[in-house]
Amino acid sequence: MIVDTLIHARWIIPIEPANVTYDHHSLVINEGRIIDLLPSPEAKQKYQGISTEYLNQHALLPGFVNCHTHAAMSLMRGIADDLPLMDWLQNHIWPLEQQWMNEEFVKDGTDLAIAEMISSGTTCFNDMYFFPEITAQQAIQIGMRANLGMVVIDFPTVYAQNSEEYITKGLALREQVQDEPLISVAFAPHAPYTVSDAPLQKIKLHADELGLSVNMHVHETLHEVEQAQADTGKRPLQRLQELGLLNAAFVAVHMTQLTDAEIEMMATANAHIVHCPESNLKLASGFCPVARCLQAGINVALGTDGAASNNDLDMLGEMRTAALLAKAVANDARAVPAMTALQMATLNGAKALGLDKDIGSLLIGKAGDVIAIDLDCLSTQPLYDAISQIVYAASRQQVTDVWVNGKRVLKKRQLTTIDVIALKTKVAQWQARMVR
Numbered sequence: 001m002i003v004d005t006l007i008h009a010r011w012i013i014p015i016e017p018a019n020v021t022y023d024h025h026s027l028v029i030n031e032g033r034i035i036d037l038l039p040s041p042e043a044k045q046k047y048q049g050i051s052t053e054y055l056n057q058h059a060l061l062p063g064f065v066n067c068h069t070h071a072a073m074s075l076m077r078g079i080a081d082d083l084p085l086m087d088w089l090q091n092h093i094w095p096l097e098q099q100w101m102n103e104e105f106v107k108d109g110t111d112l113a114i115a116e117m118i119s120s121g122t123t124c125f126n127d128m129y130f131f132p133e134i135t136a137q138q139a140i141q142i143g144m145r146a147n148l149g150m151v152v153i154d155f156p157t158v159y160a161q162n163s164e165e166y167i168t169k170g171l172a173l174r175e176q177v178q179d180e181p182l183i184s185v186a187f188a189p190h191a192p193y194t195v196s197d198a199p200l201q202k203i204k205l206h207a208d209e210l211g212l213s214v215n216m217h218v219h220e221t222l223h224e225v226e227q228a229q230a231d232t233g234k235r236p237l238q239r240l241q242e243l244g245l246l247n248a249a250f251v252a253v254h255m256t257q258l259t260d261a262e263i264e265m266m267a268t269a270n271a272h273i274v275h276c277p278e279s280n281l282k283l284a285s286g287f288c289p290v291a292r293c294l295q296a297g298i299n300v301a302l303g304t305d306g307a308a309s310n311n312d313l314d315m316l317g318e319m320r321t322a323a324l325l326a327k328a329v330a331n332d333a334r335a336v337p338a339m340t341a342l343q344m345a346t347l348n349g350a351k352a353l354g355l356d357k358d359i360g361s362l363l364i365g366k367a368g369d370v371i372a373i374d375l376d377c378l379s380t381q382p383l384y385d386a387i388s389q390i391v392y393a394a395s396r397q398q399v400t401d402v403w404v405n406g407k408r409v410l411k412k413r414q415l416t417t418i419d420v421i422a423l424k425t426k427v428a429q430w431q432a433r434m435v436r
């Protein structure tokens with residue numbers, strides 16, 4: 001049998017079945033799909049004559065699913081640090097976006113973000129940013145998987161003038177990418193404090209009719225919740241529930257403010273949470289009670305948020321921070337063990353995006369979204385436990401190879417579909433323009 005890709009690895013961590021690590025196994029990909037996973041001696045017999053990629057010191061696992069990004073904001077990395085959310089947004093980021101954000105900005109910023117994400121093992125990102133059709137175009141060109149937000153916000157931008165136009169453009173994007181294997185879409189109303197009831201009602205109708213998810217920043221800070229209570233007498237989550245948005249297609253990003261009743265409400269609705277620990281720490285936004293949410297049965301995924309608030313798009317780092325922070329928040333060293341953090345960064349992300357039939361684990365039949373991490377470094381020795389090394393000790397430079405839909409987009413640390421020198425030149429030009 002002719003197959004596209006045959007990879008032997010020292011460890012294969014499939015995520016599904018849970019808590020299984022295969023030693024000295026091979027993964028076989030054909031036409032973008034995983035078709036076999038078997039002991040390497042058997043693979044040698046069964047796939048005779050097929051050239052094998054030997055990754056003798058590596059762990060092979062599903063690519064990370066970065067469940068919340070603002071990809072193009074990578075061009076604003078480090079431009080406004082050490083500020084709380086609303087000061088950062090209102091006095092720095094939104095004025096900068098008003099001045100600089102356009103199609104070219106989104107194109108170059110997205111390329112920079114995708115380059116960083118692929119190099120650090122992310123194979124799918126869930127984006128919320130203006131001009132998502134440009135993000136789609138760049139993701140397709142590079143060979144990256146993306147779920148793109150059909151963004152809605154109550155104020156006008158160069159992308160759209162009003163909520164009606166945001167929704168129309170989002171729906172046009174959906175039509176445009178319908179046959180793209182790497183691209184999916186979801187509604188992405190920005191936040192309860194920037195999207196009023198009327199557009200949220202329209203979004204709800206469209207989302208139900210088209211079977212689309214709704215992603216939103218929710219309860220990011222105590223200030224957001226207190227302000228909403230002062231203005232409307234309601235907490236934002238209560239308002240969203242009354243609007244009918246809390247269901248299995250709702251993806252709430254941040255959620256640092258959660259009462260026991262709200263955790264119950266999220267669990268009963270089968271809604272998802274995207275935890276962004278590093279952005280929350282840097283903006284001092286608060287702490288999502290991840291252990292309590294998981295305990296209640298909520299699907300909790302991980303996101304970096306944008307590079308302007310993180311300041312990287314590194315899911316290995318995010319996993320480690322998530323695992324460590326959960327222990328401190330719960331005052332329990334057993335909270336969010338390494339395997340749980342790895343599930344949050346892979347399968348839980350795929351579930352939140354409704355893509356778990358295709359990605360998030362190395363089950364036969366799923367897409368060939370696979371990464372290899374070289375564990376033969378002093379900093380990840382000795383190897384009592386590969387999962388422990390990946391979550392608590394490995395760095396992104398140890399990600400050596402990445403396949404998306406069976407195509408190798410990182411080969412021995414080299415990006416195969418991005419001209420890194422040309423990209424660096426463009427980024428330097430933006431820097432020179434934006435900070436004079």
Ligand SMILES: CSC[C@H]1O[C@@H](n2cnc3c(O)ncnc32)[C@H](O)[C@@H]1O
Binds near residue numbers: 151190305
């Ligand atoms: C409608 S496009 C996305 C919009 O969100 C802004 N943004 C980036 N990070 C955050 C965050 O953590 N909370 C709220 N809003 C954020 C971004 O600048 C765009 O304007």
Ligand SMILES: [Zn+2]
Binds near residue numbers: 070
């Ligand atoms: Zn965000």
